[in-house]
Amino acid sequence: MRLSELVQGLSAVVQEVEDLTEKDPISRRLRDFGFVSGEPVRLVGRGPIGADPLLVQVGYTRFALRRNEAARIIIGEPA
Amino acid sequence: MSEAALPMRLALVGSPNCGKTALFNQLTGGRQKVANYAGVTVERKEGRFSTPSGRNYLLLDLPGAYSLDAASPDEIITRKVCLGEFPGESVPDLIVCVADATNLRLHLRFVLEVRKLGRPMVLALNMSDAARRRGIRIDVDKLQARLGIPVVETVAVRHGGAAELTRCLEGEVRAVAVAEDSTDLHVQVRELIAEAVSMPRRTAEIDDAIDRIVLHPALGLVLLAAIMFLIFQAVFSWAEPLMEAIEIGIAHLGTWVGSALTSMPMLQSLVVDGIFAGIGSVLVFLPQILILFLFILALEESGYLPRAAFLLDRLMLGAGLTGRSFIPLLSSFACAIPGIMATRSIQDPRDRLTTILIAPLMTCSARLPVYALLIAAFIPQRTVAGVFNLQGVVLFSLYVAGIVSALAVAWVIKLLRKDKSEHALLMELPSYRVPHVRDIAIGLWERANIFLKRVGGIILSLTIILWFLSTFPAPPAGATEPAINYSFAGQLGHLLHLVFAPLGFNWQICIALVPGLAAREVAVSSLATVYALSGHEEGLQAIVASQWTLAMALSLLAWYVFAPMCLSTLATVRRETNSWRQVWIMAAYLFALAYVASLLTYQIARVVGS
Numbered sequence: 001m002r003l004s005e006l007v008q009g010l011s012a013v014v015q016e017v018e019d020l021t022e023k024d025p026i027s028r029r030l031r032d033f034g035f036v037s038g039e040p041v042r043l044v045g046r047g048p049i050g051a052d053p054l055l056v057q058v059g060y061t062r063f064a065l066r067r068n069e070a071a072r073i074i075i076g077e078p079a
Numbered sequence: 080m081s082e083a084a085l086p087m088r089l090a091l092v093g094s095p096n097c098g099k100t101a102l103f104n105q106l107t108g109g110r111q112k113v114a115n116y117a118g119v120t121v122e123r124k125e126g127r128f129s130t131p132s133g134r135n136y137l138l139l140d141l142p143g144a145y146s147l148d149a150a151s152p153d154e155i156i157t158r159k160v161c162l163g164e165f166p167g168e169s170v171p172d173l174i175v176c177v178a179d180a181t182n183l184r185l186h187l188r189f190v191l192e193v194r195k196l197g198r199p200m201v202l203a204l205n206m207s208d209a210a211r212r213r214g215i216r217i218d219v220d221k222l223q224a225r226l227g228i229p230v231v232e233t234v235a236v237r238h239g240g241a242a243e244l245t246r247c248l249e250g251e252v253r254a255v256a257v258a259e260d261s262t263d264l265h266v267q268v269r270e271l272i273a274e275a276v277s278m279p280r281r282t283a284e285i286d287d288a289i290d291r292i293v294l295h296p297a298l299g300l301v302l303l304a305a306i307m308f309l310i311f312q313a314v315f316s317w318a319e320p321l322m323e324a325i326e327i328g329i330a331h332l333g334t335w336v337g338s339a340l341t342s343m344p345m346l347q348s349l350v351v352d353g354i355f356a357g358i359g360s361v362l363v364f365l366p367q368i369l370i371l372f373l374f375i376l377a378l379e380e381s382g383y384l385p386r387a388a389f390l391l392d393r394l395m396l397g398a399g400l401t402g403r404s405f406i407p408l409l410s411s412f413a414c415a416i417p418g419i420m421a422t423r424s425i426q427d428p429r430d431r432l433t434t435i436l437i438a439p440l441m442t443c444s445a446r447l448p449v450y451a452l453l454i455a456a457f458i459p460q461r462t463v464a465g466v467f468n469l470q471g472v473v474l475f476s477l478y479v480a481g482i483v484s485a486l487a488v489a490w491v492i493k494l495l496r497k498d499k500s501e502h503a504l505l506m507e508l509p510s511y512r513v514p515h516v517r518d519i520a521i522g523l524w525e526r527a528n529i530f531l532k533r534v535g536g537i538i539l540s541l542t543i544i545l546w547f548l549s550t551f552p553a554p555p556a557g558a559t560e561p562a563i564n565y566s567f568a569g570q571l572g573h574l575l576h577l578v579f580a581p582l583g584f585n586w587q588i589c590i591a592l593v594p595g596l597a598a599r600e601v602a603v604s605s606l607a608t609v610y611a612l613s614g615h616e617e618g619l620q621a622i623v624a625s626q627w628t629l630a631m632a633l634s635l636l637a638w639y640v641f642a643p644m645c646l647s648t649l650a651t652v653r654r655e656t657n658s659w660r661q662v663w664i665m666a667a668y669l670f671a672l673a674y675v676a677s678l679l680t681y682q683i684a685r686v687v688g689s
Binding site for chain 1: 145146148181182183184185188263265278281282286290294296297299300385388389390392393394396402500501503504505506507508
């Protein structure tokens with residue numbers, strides 16, 4: 001499943017980040033942020049309008065990701 | 080001998096939110112120079128300091144970067160300067176890489192990337208006090224041994240918090256020999272953390288608690304609205320008296336200097352109505368700019384600004400903007416100049432440009448005198464729908480017209496842009512921090528400097544040109560009409576009348592529009608001058624009410640919603656985008672919108688009115 005489908009409050013482990021275009025700059029930045037295979041992530045919260053953007057914890061940091069950005073991140077089943 | 084030697088060149092690098100700029104301020108104090116890198120609008124900050132033993136250093140604060148491999152203009156500069164490949168920048172003798180000790184999972188990857196450059200470097204573990212408070216234990220010796228570079232702990236916001244770093248700089252730091260290691264950097268970071276860092280909890284409990292309120296879908300928005308309301312109250316209640324004091328003070332000073340020149344009336348007029356009026360129109364913006372930036376810097380330092388962007392991103396995205404556009408646009412309701420200067424916090428250059436282009440559509444406070452004059456003259460004091468004051472309703476709809484057209488323009492820019500690639504949000508929400516007085520003071524000082532040096536010069540020269548246009552040629556002997564009618568500005572006004580007649584503007588309005596270019600509110604006093612009422616603006620309302628038609632007044636109101644009247648804003652756009660092209664695009668589209676809106680308003684109002 002994708003990070004954008006994760007239920008709020010749950011954690012999962014990143015499998016990979018998909019490139020939507022060739023050398024997708026957004027995917028590259030996500031990997032820089034630490035969204036790499038084996039890294040645990042948690043969906044902490046969601047924005048007030050249309051539940052977008054998503055508030056995601058990875059490593060020791062929180063990031064705001066729009067839904068279509070989070071959809072690039074493939075995760076395992078939530079724990 | 081070393082005293083006479085050239086200062087050692089240091090480059091400060093680090094990921095955003097690592098406290099790099101606070102460390103820069105701590106080391107250099109106020110001794111810093113702000114400029115742009117050659118050919119780009121990325122800010123270049125350099126400062127000097129010396130260590131107790133008397134060695135001198137030149138410290139360059141490079142733009143924050145998450146990666147040296149990425150495509151943002153900031154990161155390209157950071158990479159090139161570190162390698163000595165940026166034209167006009169000499170290669171740094173030593174790289175000081177800063178990492179937030181509480182955020183090592185993210186920042187160590189960047190440290191490893193910088194280390195791969197093979198340049199001499201030192202790692203500063205910043206905010207080591209916050210790390211200790213959170214029970215994070217870092218084995219500095221082990222980290223140092225594993226990385227092969229000196230590692231020091233710093234607390235950028237505490238006096239003397241960089242002592243360990245300066246001691247380290249005085250020693251010898253050699254380039255690291257990095258063994259070819261193809262292991263993924265993330266894997267290396269995990270190993271380093273497993274060996275040298277013990278972390279009781281991934282996030283600070285206090286951050287989680289604050290975020291539960293600040294980012295709450297309902298409470299968060301209420302809090303945001305309250306903060307914005309407070310800022311606006313402050314801008315209007317604090318800045319207004321200061322602005323008035325500046326205007327009166329400069330005017331008095333001008334008259335006083337001018338009184339020494341009574342024997343030379345032309346020179347006196349140049350000094351009083353040209354130079355001092357120009358200085359006044361520059362300085363009068365300062366209170367609003369400083370108060371707005373006081374809040375913006377405090378919100379930024381505390382970590383709230385990205386939270387506000389988080390809350391509003393979806394809303395702004397609908398118009399092709401980003402959550403980060405919100406604060407600059409809101410500031411533009413006070414004055415577009417600080418609004419445009421505040422767009423620097425928008426990372427995506429395309430989003431930043433769109434925000435700059437629509438900022439003048441937010442109804443700034445300088446339009447209020449014009450609105451007030453026309454509304455008081457033409458709109459009756461009447462209650463509509465039981466509770467609303469009709470004059471208030473008209474004023475409110477003028478504000479709404481500005482906002483709606485800003486959203487429409489942003490949407491059109493999105494359509495016209497050929498680049499269809501996705502705009503990213505990808506925003507870190509940093510830990511909350513108590514803003515540090517020194518860092519805010521230095522930030523305010525920088526903004527004031529940029530405004531006075533770069534924008535002030537343009538505004539001052541334009542005011543003097545406008546004085547020249549409204550003064551020469553002098554009226555012929557026996558002239559009966561106000562002097563301005565015979566001047567270049569007057570002739571220009573009569574010429575403009577040909578263009579503006581379809582909008583219902585009479586020649587008096589057209590003449591007043593010329594000096595009104597300096598600042599919108601000047602148009603009101605110019606109208607008084609044209610109607611030979613110099614100094615009696617109260618009488619103006621009566622003249623306007625009796626001589627103008629309602630259609631004319633509505634047309635002029637519509638004009639002022641869009642008009643690119645304020646040359647100061649255009650000067651700021653020039654400075655912030657480093658491009659005359661953007662200035663022309665902005666002026667042209669605003670002019671076109673204003674013309675069409677006024678034309679429609681006038682013609683429709685005439686038909687309906689008859």
